Amino acid sequence: MNQSKIVTDGALLIAVYIVMLLITMFVPLVSLVAPFVLPVPFIIFASRHDWKPSFLLLAVALILTVFFATIFTLPVTVLSGIGGIMIGSAIHRKLSPYETWARGTLGFVMGLLFAFAFTQFVFQVNLVTELNQMFDETADTTIGLMEQFNMADLAEEELEVIEQQMEMLTTLLPVMIAFLAIMMAFVSQWIGYKALNRLERKKLAFPPFRSFRLPISLVWIYFFTVIFMFFDLDQSGTLYMAVNNVQMLAGMLMALQGFSFIFYYAHLKNKSKALPIMSVILTLLFPVLLLYLVRLLGIIDIGFSLRDRLSEGKK
Template sequence: MNQSRQLTDGALLTAVFMILMLIATFVPVITLIATFLLPVPFIIFASRYDWKPAIIMLIVVSVLSSLLTTIFSLPIPVLMGIGGILSGSALYRKFSAYEVLARGTIGFVIGFVFVFVFSQYVFQVNLVNEIDNMIQQSLTTSQDLMNQLGMNELTEKQMTMITEQFGMLTELLPVFIAIASLLFAFVSQWVSYKVINRIDRQQLSFPPFRMLRFPVSLIWVYFFALIMTFFDLDPDGMLFLAVHNILMLTGILMTLQGFSFIFYYAYAKQMSKALPVASVLLTIFIPFIFFYLVRLLGIIDLGFSLRDRLLNDKK
């Protein structure tokens, strides 16, 4: 009976994935929405039957995707499948929401690496070089447009500086992959919670954002990377790239920690939700000031346990 239900669920969720895949491929208007929903069938299936049957589903989906769309779309089901399976397997083992999110993020990182490797060795397309070429073309087009409009105030030195700054985007590609993986993991997990709660009558949910706390060891990783930036590292060396990627990623996590503390403080002091919401909006619109202030708050919260001090004060 269980085997029959597993086959039925597998066939149904495979069909759902294929519909979403066809929409993401051929319906431009809702491509982005469909793309974010692609991991959901894998999460649901793996949450019920664990990762081994889900791997078989991934193989079937990959073959069908290649037949119904094109061989060039093969990396997409692999990317979505690995991330979805790791998230679903964590749900199957009753892990906490943030543990599920962490495993899902790792899965999507692995999937993105597969996409880059597959494109390089199968399609002979270096995605890093393609991204770099797109950036250079965008800069050239922007400069030509400014010259045509008579806005040629930028000196050659300033233009060189802007070009170098945009060139760093490819060097920070690992950070962007990590952020994209986190975003895919969060959205697909949140949607899966809604679907599973509705179908299986469960009560899965994320804990309040104010409860988010990263390990204290994150501070040491951040400060180690920060100290390394004071050394004269070779800009073309792997160590330079690793240090700057680690610094960027841990800095973003510290900022999230800072926002979490602001939400916690407003809740503990029974203040209006306008304070944490305003802090987020100010950071978005005035990042060069508030981004670093919120990051500093996150570092202090982790290093000096500000939340524990608030709890002690309340007692």
């Protein structure tokens, strides 16, 4: 009976996935939300039957993808499948929403890495080379505009600054992949929760954002990367690239923790929800001025258990 249920669920959900994939191919606007919706059939299946039958489902999905779509959409199926299975398996094992999110992020990272490798070896397109070429074209365009506005004297100095910024963006490609995976995992998991709640009358949901807390070990990781950056590291070396990426990712997570504390503080003091929301908007509008303050707040919250102290003070 269980085997029959697996086959039935697999056939239905894989048909849903293929239809969704074909709609994505032929309706351009749908492709904007497709990366977040396509993993949902895999999330539902894995939440019911765990990871072993799910990877068999993924293998069948890959075959049908080539048959009904094209070989060029294989990375899409791999990305959706691995990310969705990691999230669904975590739901099946009744892990917490944040643990599920972390596993989903890992799955999407693996899927994105496969997509980049597939692009390079099958399409013979090197992403780093393409990015560098795009950055060079951007720099040339900027210099041309400056010359048109009689700013040629500043062109050389500006070009150096632009080149440094572009090189930094290239070295930060790993953290960009990680951040993209974090966002894809979060949105896909949220949609998966909604689908499972509707289909199976479950009560899956993320806890309030104000309860979001990162482990204290992340503070030490961040500080170690800051210390490393004081050394004269070779900017073209692997160590510099690794430290820079870890610092950037840890800094983003610290900022997320800072926003979480702002929401917690507003809730604790019975303030309007508009206040923390405005803090997020203002930080996005003025990141150079406010982002470091929010990150520092996150570090203090984790390192000194700031919200626990506030809770005890209120008692």
